[in-house]
Amino acid sequence: MKRAVRVWAWLALLAAAPAAAQTAVRPAAQPALKIGFISSRQILQQTPGYASAESTFNKEIQGFKDEVQKLQQQLDSAVRAFDQQSIALSAAAKQVKQRDLQQLQQRFEQRSNELQTRAQQREQELLQPIQARVNAVIQGLRAEANYAVIFDADAPGSNIVAADPALDVTGKVLERLKQSQ
DSSP: OHHHHHHHHHHHHHHHSOHHHHHHHSOTTSOOOOEEEEOHHHHHHHSTTHHHHHHHHHHHHHHHHHHHHHHHHHHHHHHHHHHHHTTTSOHHHHHHHHHHHHHHHHHHHHHHHHHHHHHHHHHHHHHHHHHHHHHHHHHHHHHHTTOSEEEETTSTTOOOOOOOGGGBOHHHHHHHHHHTO
16 A cells, blocks of 8 residues: 555656656656546547447336335335334234334345346446457557556546646547547
8 A cells, every 4th residue: 555655656746747857867768757647437428339338227227226116115105004003003913013024124125235236237247348448448559659657537536636638648548449439
């Protein structure tokens, strides 16, 4: 963890230092460290096939949401019925009804978890090929243009507060994705 922080700090210093100061620090034979960044959100939204995958996922997830909402309504209805009947029920009957409600709650939670897992798996199935294509284009661009590092400005915890717009290679990535279609 400390090493990663040092690397980030070192890269930030190199990126912020004027070009003249960088050449004074490194030997003349060593090339300048080339850094770029992308906006993964913008790239994904404009990648061919992403809109279709997102639409498919949203349709499927709506079915999951509808099922969970129906189960929640059933649970809420059962709780209301118990609350209304509980005054007239004996202690033993209350325990039976409470046990039934707990089982219903457990089934609701189990099904909700199953649907959430299925939704995550389906999202991965739909997005993995697109993300692999995007990553391949980024890696190709990095190698071809001799970038040492390409950061994702949209990544959680990216720590990129401000950057020279000339370092943004998002447009180049999008151009290549559209060409490779």
